[in-house]
Amino acid sequence: MPQLRLALAQVNACVGDLAGNSRLVLESCRRAAEENADIVLLPEMVLTGYPVEDLALRESFSTASRRALDALPGALAAAGLGELLVVVGYLDADEVGPRNAAAIIHRGAVVDRYHKHHLPNYGVFDEFRYFHAGDDLPVIRYRGVDLGVVICEDIWQDGGPVAAYREVGLDLLLCLNGSPYERAKGDVRGELVATHAREAAAPIAYVNLVGGQDELVFDGDSMVVDASGVVLARAPQFVEHLLVIDLDLPGGRSPSDARPAGFEVRRRTVEGVEAVERGPVGDPGVAEPLPEEAEVWQALVTGLGDYVRKNGFRSVILGLSGGIDSALVAALAVDALGADAVYGVSMPSEYSSEHSRHDAADLAERTGLHYRVEPIAGMVTAFVDQLHLSGLAEENMQARCRGMALMSLSNRDGHLVLATGNKSELAVGYSTIYGDAVGGFAPIKDVPKTLVWKLARWRDEQACKRGETPPIPPSSIEKPPSAELRPGQLDSDSLPDYALLDDVLDDYVESDRGFDDLVAAGFDPIVIENIVRMVDRAEYKRRQYPPGTKISLKAFGRDRRLPITNSWREHRP
């Protein structure tokens, strides 16, 4: 029974960085060769990064991607890596249009190509906009073993290429993925790969991207599952990892004559030398999924760190109010970038309480971030006096002066501004446009307030367990939340209890349940009416964002795109 050594390269690609991503591929192959691997599998569109959005439609970009791909076989051969069978995702384009593609490379040449069949076009995916579907079904015989290739969504659809591969007969299915992290989904992915391994009647090697890209976070979680659905190896989440495993595969079967309708079956044999004399590879291990809070924390740290790095920033700046949201964001930023890259600014107004100022300073001391105090009274007064502002306009002006101060310091010193709003307050519009909403990245915009508290407590507990100083001041966690834009203001003046609010938002925003449905589920109609009205009005706030802006409320992968103008209200009392 032939034995193949497989290396799954779970890597962090950057959209558009063709040169850097090519280096990543070469470096992964070099490391795989050191482990005496036969096959190296890289993720979906690793050469271009994912998602490339409208860059896919730009001819000069798809040409650049194809050139980068064309350069790979030679570069691999020149580096003495030509004997590896390398499967790599890239952006292809032919006379039909752009393709989400995989190339199979061996001995200095592209042996075959696969174009993704199923193009997801829901949630965060828009692939039907960018790519044309393929119908390839390549079967590569390599050292007596028949290999097939599919890409991501191809295994989320029943039937399709997996079922077709079963018909033509396969010893191993290679699956390239760009599959984003979603919170609290259980092991959907593991179960899916197992189901389709059984469907294909062959093991599946599943490799995924890792790292943050724009609004998405890829968690890796690459794995190898045998034909009966048992997980043989699994990579840890949120880190780059080379998962190397020896597979004993049946191989040597006679080619089937099956020609499943609608598929372009191509059989090729790739000459492979016998493996070098090699000892057994170490146990690749089956990494356990992270516990809930740890998983979310890593997702947030990864998303924040990569956004900053991939956009070429080296430091971040944020306002520290002494409250829980800015404290959590500061702790995330310190974990992602190190304290020396994080700049906190306390910007007290006349309404800021003494304990808030103290909590902000306490946080700075606990985390070691750079800290300064810039009172905003003079700035606010200049506007309020000249324009005769009061009430809401005056409250907003305080938040806006803080936003402008942060942007000025960003302009002056080159930091990226972080916005500190959480999902609950953004959902109900409890924030100021051009004020606390200012920033290039909002690390916790997908985190409901109740989870903010949970994560803060969890992070402090972790520190205690490790004998470190807990980063977040207990007082920031315990005190009742307040925007402090007028004397004695509390969130609870305007909003329901956060536990209830988050419960309703989860149903209304995440699960798309309507008003009638929520009432039927037993919620108090008056509470629902109030929350639904706030959410529907918050969508309206986008009227005053920069023209053309669409703000989406996204929960680790869920996208929500509404028309800017929208007269429809879920419930009109």
Add this chain to the structure above:
Amino acid sequence: MPQLRLALAQVNACVGDLAGNSRLVLESCRRAAEENADIVLLPEMVLTGYPVEDLALRESFSTASRRALDALPGALAAAGLGELLVVVGYLDADEVGPRNAAAIIHRGAVVDRYHKHHLPNYGVFDEFRYFHAGDDLPVIRYRGVDLGVVICEDIWQDGGPVAAYREVGLDLLLCLNGSPYERAKGDVRGELVATHAREAAAPIAYVNLVGGQDELVFDGDSMVVDASGVVLARAPQFVEHLLVIDLDLPGGRSPSDARPAGFEVRRRTVEGVEAVERGPVGDPGVAEPLPEEAEVWQALVTGLGDYVRKNGFRSVILGLSGGIDSALVAALAVDALGADAVYGVSMPSEYSSEHSRHDAADLAERTGLHYRVEPIAGMVTAFVDQLHLSGLAEENMQARCRGMALMSLSNRDGHLVLATGNKSELAVGYSTIYGDAVGGFAPIKDVPKTLVWKLARWRDEQACKRGETPPIPPSSIEKPPSAELRPGQLDSDSLPDYALLDDVLDDYVESDRGFDDLVAAGFDPIVIENIVRMVDRAEYKRRQYPPGTKISLKAFGRDRRLPITNSWREHRP
């Protein structure tokens, strides 16, 4: 030969306003009945408005749309309009999912339904995300004439339902549209309808939405074309219009037995009483397309006015610098909303020239808009002194103080803030985030600078021809453009000549031509390199926009979606 009287209702629907749109349908039918029409044709998704984006996926919304549709037959009958054959677009949903649909209504019942076959998913369209494709091919025999129905993209695709209808035989094809305006496209639409009328071997009645919706403007341009492709009637652009025409149709043919593959052919006969004794209808006329500048002007006025009205604002506010961009936007706003709904604020700094202040005041006097002067020196100084700002940070702070002042006045008085940036400066990043980019609507963000001047001259000439005061001060048109953020600053310090810039932007942004292609076309490589670098860096500016924001550069219908993080540069010198 049966004669049918057709009424095409070119109406302005509002997304989400099911009640208002239902009233629009009923009112159109009432007017059509007054003209003794037999058939009333309304546009694509007129009941929900178009585009509804992710509202389509919300079950409570599709249920509300179906309820609104279900209420129509009874309401029509109750209003004595039951004899009309009414064809109306709406959002349907069945066990498969949401559908872009048309209902055929007669005598208090829905006679048949059509689900759109071809779902466009390019440019501004995302229909593959929202709808499932249909395969219906209903043929309605009404007073001896065989009628078919298609929706918009269905006639932009060769083959498809139009070809299938030719096989089954048709006397008249009814086409419902939500087709946005695009600039300078020639008569693509007219030629297309003519081509497909010949393909269908039947006249086509083509009805389109009119009005602004979010970032789109629908121009109407409804028409009736005979089977040989001759335009018989055409509605004027950018206004609501009921186009009524008498058609002599062959009718009475024997039903064909053809059953084109992939289509669900359904034949129905609708009982129709003979038409009342009626005189001939007046000549519906064939409206000429507007001349170039008039057409663009109307598109901008329509887009601006409807954005303000559909979002529930009654007035707008903008900064008046004395420059051409803000002058043009002010003139557009006055044309769209009337001078009494437009508030202009001059916000001079220490760098503002005397002639700029004069030009702003002159504009206010010419247009009659509300005018006030708010010097920003005190606000700027409060920031600059406390935060020790200079250079770019100080320049940006001036623009930001203006943005904050406008937002405060918006908060206080309820105006929508208009941003005044043009397409050329936005494309190269010559603007300040949270500064001049502040606003809920940017009327000229799709207008290149050279067209800004052209439109300003054209508008003033029109005023002269009508013996009115030209709204735009000649000095604003003639003087060299400047941001006036430092002494003696001119746009030409930082940017190439606008004629050249716009030429390159048109190729690079609109036509997606790459660097090599532009050099091959004869542009100076150094100029191209400079412009391409500015555009690629401007995409980067989105890093500091509100998190999750995607800014698109759209040219009257062209959408461009790029990843926020994008390390790819068209040209790296």
